[in-house]
Amino acid sequence: MPTGSPPTQRTPGRPARLALAGLALAAVTLAGCSPVQPTHIESVSRPDAFGSAADPAAVRDGGTLVFGLSTDPDKLDPTLTSSLVSKHVFASFCESLYAYDADSSITPQLAAELPEISADGTVYTIRLREDAVFADGDPLTADAVVTTFERNLELPTSQRRSELGPVLATEALDEHTVRITLAEPYAPFASVLADRPGMILSPRALAELGEDFGDAPVCVGPFRYTDRVAGTSISVSRDPLYYDADAVHLDRIEYRVVPDANIRAANLQSGAVQVADNISPQDIGALDADPAVEVLTATSPGFQGIHLNLGNTDGIGAEPVPLDTPLAQLPLVRQAFSLGVDRASLARAVFGGWYDPACGPLADSSPYATEASQACPDHDPERARELLTEAGVEIPFRIELKVPNQQDPLRYAQALKADAAEAGFDIAVVPTEFATLLTDADNGNYQAALLGWFGRPDPDGNLRSYMATRGSSNYTGYTNPRVDAWLDEATASDDPARRAAIYGELTRTLNEDLPYVYLYRQRTLVAVSQASGVRLDPVGVVRPAFAGLEQR
Template sequence: MLPMSRKRVVAGAAALVIGALALSACASQRGGETEGEGSADVDGTFVFGASADPASLDPAFAQDGETFRVSRQIFEGLVGTEPGTADPAPLLAESWEVSDDSLSYTFALKKDVTFHDGTPFNAEAVCVNFDRWYNWEGLAASEALGYYYNKLFKGYASSPDTAVYDSCTPDGDDSVTIALKKPFAGFVAALSLPAFGMQSPTALEEYKADEVGGTAEAPTLSEYAMGHPVGTGPYKFDEWSPGEQLTLSSYEDYWGDAGQIDEIIFRVIDDPTARRQALESGSIDGYDLVGPADTAALEEDGYKMVSRPPFTILYLAFNQAVPELQDPKVREALSYAVDKDALISQVLPEGTEKATQFMPPTVNGWNADVTTYDYDPEKAKQLLAEAGYDEANPLALTFNYPVNVSRPYMPDPEQIFTVLSKQLNEVGVETTPKSNEWGEYLDLITGGTDHGIHLLGWTGDYNDTDNFLGVFFGQKSAEWGFDNPELFSALTDARGIADLDEQTQVYSDINEQVAEFIPGVPLAHPAPTLAFDPRVESYPASPVNDEVFSEIVLTK
């Protein structure tokens, strides 16, 4: 048990079941003993097929899964997750205490930990990181770069009235107190995000980590973010050839168990078929986001498969900066036009669940009685007619989607686009497709207004409602293009409620508020699947992708 004055327990998280590769063969905690057949004399090079390059080597300036997969090997935060769940657990902080007013958090830090460049990890280093985020300005403080800090901490030194963070105070080397200006019930859980991993103060300064340029639509990253990431994790950065591969190697002075793998190669293979062929040829040891059609065939051929529990949301978003989408009847019509069951059966993985709201059922505040817009093409046509659209004057929208990428919530964006655009066309909506490569796509959707309806989604980072609803709808966003002060205020108030029962009801009501407002269509909760060479005895699958490769167990 953690020495906390309050500890939230979210029903259902402990019941998440990991698939065919049982966690029992893995270390129960990061830094614990790893055992398994063949623990000696194994090939210590592990090649993983990545669907894309990381967007940045600085996780503070990132928001995507491929970046975070790499980051979790290099960086560690004060807080991690309990194996197999989305719940917080000690990592660089061994314990923490919360003040009665929920505005002060004191963390007891792990001792004798160093960053990869030899810089000591201590309370001062923690404060350098927190103060770095708080003092961002300009592009660094934008949603396009500082995405998670922007979403969760709401403000900076330049905007103290909206900021959640107040100060960081070292209490000697091994204890640190973080003070908040406003209650944030999910604060501890949020610290498990790779975006809040601890980074070497020495390297941040030497390689000018915060010198970013360009625009929100096309940012340019710092020297640090392109080639000098320094954390405390089990692996250190070696080299990166964008578009080809990224290599990490074991950090000899790592505080925990080094595991069996001493070199990781993330090989970029953007095509799902090519990733499968690479596994079958033996050129990679495993990959994520296995296509639905490939899962059974690979299993029959002896490859090890593991499916993460669905902790995802795939959605069709409506950008209300587009005048036509400001009409509630239009948004309602588009909702009735979508056949979610057909979409799931045609192109999404086995185990995918239909979505009724913008978060999975296991998250606190999910509303079983929420308003839904079940597939009804005639109703869609009627609403479009009431909004002034018909065959002579059809509703015409740009439909944005990414290409050459697979995401846990979106294994094949082009297939999903094809199905949905056909459904919309059947009710008289004319869609103009516009596609972009993944990095450009994220910049377009989150950094500008020049997009229409679009595909995006989310893999939950930790088990807290604010990580879903708060991230999507907690403040004005370029992605959604609307200004709804009532909704923003409700979410701001909810994230500060410490009593779980009270917060559950509030979030349930907010889910209904979102459903009636119709910012988009929550489509599905896909279940991502990974495939591995038979030499992989155990893989530490996590619903929030908190998977550190030092915990992989190999047999040869």
């Protein structure tokens, strides 16, 4: 999937499209990088398929589409949530200022046009749609944008603070114009507003609910939130106040939690659900061969791997305090663990070539990818044992690994356990409900945790929240002043080659410090049956809002 380049300055009259793809970069090779191991070995060769618009003649108006979700989302609050599945749900009822189209370009959504950006890159002026109304009947205004941004930046539990970068001030110039001032140029800013930081929340609902906003969220979207049965389902219903209500076919969408991948696939083929996310690579072949099923795919710009708790003792947002454990104190132990993982073989064996091995935060397809950022350590279990001996720890070295209680992560963890044993590690796999695991990661209640990130087109979206010292998703309590400085330097630059070089240096440092062990990169696999018009965007979010059930 093509990924991001910095937003360009827009002046009135430019097309309302901000290209993030198609950036041609000369290779930036940094001396001394570790040997490069191929990151696509026997992978399934197949172009991404994002779906197409519903054929009005082929669908009927009305009815309920049932969406089989792989996990129960965490809070339905764009300020607080961190899971991909929550974004599947938000896609139906909580629009952003901007959105991604199929080639990863940014297009207006709640904004009327792309932002006007000052010559120095620090002031963004955004004009809003004048026909947008929240589900509670209040109009979308610049004041609502200001209220949402202040909450995202000031709420202590906000997951959006790091993503909003150096925002200094947000002010309403008039009812439908907002001005955002940054402390310094921030290249990814427009792309950030195409994600959860750009979802605008009803000020009335925020005033009434406060931090409980996620219990009854109110946004602008084709649907409005109806109800939730914890662990079972979430329902949304068509919103007649939506500015493009005539384009909506369905009456209702029910997001039904179906954790077992085999059952999701079976439910899709039986007609019990019409959409199923996160299809297992074990099941995708049979579904792909079924003429009644449409398979949508998107190569993730994100990553999956293992957080190693180095200093998260008091929860995210608190000052990191180094843990007094060999895993936290001794980089040699972490480096041994990384050397003990045969990433390519594991990805091939566990996922049948549908997923690719990963050794860093940038996808191979990123225009910022270089030899330095894509370099992989050799798989060397003998050297791993030598490092453990040098570190003076007991062999086998035991690691308790919390893993989402889902089929594919558990299969991977068991294969990893066998792989790492040869390198001198004893991995205790602890299956954990996904929402519980996110809470444990937030609070530092873990030693190692298998969790990933669906990714953003711009590399900063894959790095800052996790690796900045006070990052809003810095589950590991990692802190490195050089990394903090590189993150700021990269986003302040409008030179793509310079940014690419910085990300190469930064990745190499992360693979020395190893707060996170990058393992593999997913391909989003979604199956659709008995419905037309379900779309998948390039960052893996499923968008069923303008779909319709097929004519019987």
